[in-house]
Amino acid sequence: MIKLSCQEQLLPGHTLQEKFEFARDAGYDGIELRARGDFAFRDRLPELRRAARDGVVMPSVCVDMSHFFAAFDPDLRRDAVAQLKSQLSVIAEVGGPGAVACTPASWGMFSRRLPPFEPPRSEPEDRAVLLDGLAELGGHAARVGATLALEPLNRYEDHMINRLEQAVELIDAVGLPSVKVLADTYHMNIEEDEPTSALVRAAAHLGHVQVSDSNRFQPGAGHLDWAALLGTLDALGYQGYLALECRLRGEPATAVAAVPGFLRRHDVSALV
Amino acid sequence: MTTCTERPEVAHRTIEDLDRAARRVLATNWRQHATVPAARLYPHQWSWDSAFVAIGLRHLSPARAQRELESLFGAQWRDGRVPHIVFDPHVPADAYFPGPSFWRSGAVPEAPAVPTSGIVQPPAHALAVWLTYRADPATARARGFLSRLYPRLVEWHRYLMTRRDLTGSGLMSVVHPWESGLDNSPAWDTPLSRVTPVPAGEFTRRDLDHAAAADRPTDTDYGRYVRLARDYRDAGYADSLRVHGFAVEDPLCNALLAAGEDALASMAVELGRDPRPHRSAAARLTGTLTATLYDPAAGMFFARDAHTGKLIRSYSVGGLVPLVVPGLPVAAELIRTALGDRFRLRDACPLPSYDLTAGDHDPGRYWRGPGWINTSWLFWHGLRLHGEPSLAEDLRQRLLDRVRDAGFREYLDPLTGAGHGTDGFSWTAALILDLIRAP
Numbered sequence: 001m002i003k004l005s006c007q008e009q010l011l012p013g014h015t016l017q018e019k020f021e022f023a024r025d026a027g028y029d030g031i032e033l034r035a036r037g038d039f040a041f042r043d044r045l046p047e048l049r050r051a052a053r054d055g056v057v058m059p060s061v062c063v064d065m066s067h068f069f070a071a072f073d074p075d076l077r078r079d080a081v082a083q084l085k086s087q088l089s090v091i092a093e094v095g096g097p098g099a100v101a102c103t104p105a106s107w108g109m110f111s112r113r114l115p116p117f118e119p120p121r122s123e124p125e126d127r128a129v130l131l132d133g134l135a136e137l138g139g140h141a142a143r144v145g146a147t148l149a150l151e152p153l154n155r156y157e158d159h160m161i162n163r164l165e166q167a168v169e170l171i172d173a174v175g176l177p178s179v180k181v182l183a184d185t186y187h188m189n190i191e192e193d194e195p196t197s198a199l200v201r202a203a204a205h206l207g208h209v210q211v212s213d214s215n216r217f218q219p220g221a222g223h224l225d226w227a228a229l230l231g232t233l234d235a236l237g238y239q240g241y242l243a244l245e246c247r248l249r250g251e252p253a254t255a256v257a258a259v260p261g262f263l264r265r266h267d268v269s270a271l272v
Numbered sequence: 273m274t275t276c277t278e279r280p281e282v283a284h285r286t287i288e289d290l291d292r293a294a295r296r297v298l299a300t301n302w303r304q305h306a307t308v309p310a311a312r313l314y315p316h317q318w319s320w321d322s323a324f325v326a327i328g329l330r331h332l333s334p335a336r337a338q339r340e341l342e343s344l345f346g347a348q349w350r351d352g353r354v355p356h357i358v359f360d361p362h363v364p365a366d367a368y369f370p371g372p373s374f375w376r377s378g379a380v381p382e383a384p385a386v387p388t389s390g391i392v393q394p395p396a397h398a399l400a401v402w403l404t405y406r407a408d409p410a411t412a413r414a415r416g417f418l419s420r421l422y423p424r425l426v427e428w429h430r431y432l433m434t435r436r437d438l439t440g441s442g443l444m445s446v447v448h449p450w451e452s453g454l455d456n457s458p459a460w461d462t463p464l465s466r467v468t469p470v471p472a473g474e475f476t477r478r479d480l481d482h483a484a485a486a487d488r489p490t491d492t493d494y495g496r497y498v499r500l501a502r503d504y505r506d507a508g509y510a511d512s513l514r515v516h517g518f519a520v521e522d523p524l525c526n527a528l529l530a531a532g533e534d535a536l537a538s539m540a541v542e543l544g545r546d547p548r549p550h551r552s553a554a555a556r557l558t559g560t561l562t563a564t565l566y567d568p569a570a571g572m573f574f575a576r577d578a579h580t581g582k583l584i585r586s587y588s589v590g591g592l593v594p595l596v597v598p599g600l601p602v603a604a605e606l607i608r609t610a611l612g613d614r615f616r617l618r619d620a621c622p623l624p625s626y627d628l629t630a631g632d633h634d635p636g637r638y639w640r641g642p643g644w645i646n647t648s649w650l651f652w653h654g655l656r657l658h659g660e661p662s663l664a665e666d667l668r669q670r671l672l673d674r675v676r677d678a679g680f681r682e683y684l685d686p687l688t689g690a691g692h693g694t695d696g697f698s699w700t701a702a703l704i705l706d707l708i709r710a711p
Contacts, residue, residue, distance in 0.1 A: 034595060112597070145612070172699075194300060194302065194304045195301075196299050196306075197299070197302065197303075199299070200296070200299050200300050207626035209328070227332065227334065227335070227336075228299075228335070228336050230330040231295050231333060232295065232299040235292045235293070235294075235295035235296040235299055235332075236299070268295075268331060268332055269291075269292070
């Protein structure tokens with residue numbers, strides 16, 4: 001049986017409690033939180049603690065900032081690492097066992113597919129920055145009891161990590177079990193030769209999954225083969241959440257509420 | 273986590289574990305448009321493997337099962353034949369023998385642009401297309417699956433029923449042991465003995481890189497296989513008894529053809545076309561098959577040597593496969609034979625490929641004794657078709673137990689359950705998935 005969560009901004013309601021009620025009624029099992037910079041996520045701790053006490057399930061957090069741990073600028077890099085460490089600490093406290101904090105290497109900083117095509121930093125320098133950041137974040141994640149999930153983005157959104165195998169290679173080099181791969185079905189549809197084959201190869205390092213369809217809208221709005229994806233994830237022993245991170249086609253609340261039914265209809269793992 | 277290409281360290285404990293492991297094999301062996309039978313030993317697309325794979329793949333992804341069959345029929349020749357191998361141009365040319373440079377399909381006007389072999393395999397496809405369609409008719413309709421596959425299946429069967437009717441009997445012949453699906457069956461020893469082997473030095477086998485020689489055909493037999501294929505190729509893949517040193521009318525292929533015509537009739541109804549030509553073809557094939565290849569005294573179907581007109585009285589599992597034919601008049605007799613000492617349906621599992629009482633029964637060697645999941649699946653399907661649900665259920669349970677213990681091996685010792693051949697074998701996984709999910 002797949003476990004589904006939904007990013008908080010997609011859910012109607014003023015409080016996490018209200019959002020969770022809507023989510024549960026729709027068939028979700030949890031909420032994926034979003035974490036802004038300037039320690040805004042840490043500042044939400046009273047709200048998050050109240051929600052956790054009220055039974056809101058919040059197993060993961062996704063970074064929601066304009067700079068990331070592999071930024072070109074060293075100051076931005078340092079800040080992103082500090083923010084992420086704080087986010088790992090917070091989610092470890094409110095997210096329960098197996099809590100996950102997600103980040104890409106960068107987002108919207110540079111694309112080799114768009115002018116000026118050549119990034120200002122060399123590949124070996126990129127790699128050194130990535131390994132340093134992952135080691136520091138992974139060490140912190142292990143200390144606080146959370147998992148850092150590294151998300152490959154498509155080529156137009158990041159120039160460093162586009163495919164699962166690239167993330168796996170870096171994670172192997174870092175050698176910390178607290179760092180895992182995040183598989184996002186939208187980015188995989190663009191970058192992987194065959195998404196299910198990429199999942200098979202990354203299986204041992206898979207830590208989190210985000211779902212949206214081929215067009216970044218909710219599952220069901222595009223042309224991904226959800227039966228193959230969900231059947232493969234289950235076959236590989238993935239037991240984490242599938243977090244809805246997408247844009248919404250149609251009336252938003254209706255669109256969000258329809259996703260669990262759609263995905264469970266295409267989940268071949270449940271034996272009848 | 274173990275990958276499915278390794279032997280399982282522990283048996284798959286629950287049916288859920290087995291189901292998951294089967295899907296893992298199918299996900300691992302998928303190559304974007306089709307499934308390879310096994311990652312290393314068989315790195316291309318095989319014809320009847322794809323049919324059996326689709327029957328299981330429909331439970332993982334109906335769209336993917338449809339693509340499996342579409343990609344195979346996309347490589348159909350213009351004369352209607354569906355090649356037994358469609359080569360993946362991205363796999364090194366020497367990964368499998370005989371490869372594209374042996375078959376030279378590019379030199380044949382009827383062949384497609386993608387390199388293929390020139391021989392065929394048993395026509396399990398119509399049955400697979402129909403079962404795949406039924407798994408998700410809405411998706412199939414949206415993709416035009418049936419309307420695209422139906423005319424191609426008709427052409428495929430037309431090729432077999434005309435070009436491959438070498439004796440005028442109304443039955444199709446296979447012209448190479450590899451075409452029979454039961455490659456190294458003792459049934460082929462006598463007709464094969466007339467064939468002069470190509471000396472072993474003139475070709476390099478690849479099958480022995482991945483499997484134990486004791487399990488595989490001998491070099492002499494392999495030399496005969498090469499001779500037959502080379503003669504066929506050099507004749508431009510023309511079909512006649514003058515070209516084919518080996519030709520047999522075999523019950524397995526003709527039974528699948530008859531069952532396939534029955535499936536085509538169902539497809540025709542679904543598409544609003546006339547099913548009657550298929551129903552009459554099924555009836556004619558069933559009648560001829562029974563009149564020509566069934567031996568009432570033996571309670572068994574035997575292959576007939578097309579050159580001599582004589583039945584080859586060798587008890588091969590292929591002689592039990594006619595149970596897949598709807599309305600087979602001798603189903604009860606065939607089931608009795610399966611229950612007897614030669615096949616021991618109640619305890620030997622999978623169904624032995626060859627007579628357990630024969631002196632030359634070899635439980636480990638390719639098609640000369642061990643059991644395969646696909647022929648057992650066909651017999652299980654036949655048992656259900658002919659009103660034997662408890663025998664079918666018993667066979668199903670024992671097949672699941674065997675694979676749970678041995679893993680997804682290519683074939684198994686029917687008495688001990690020991691696994692043989694390659695592991696992570698696609699049709700074993702696919703058909704186990706189908707058996708688990710059988711309604």
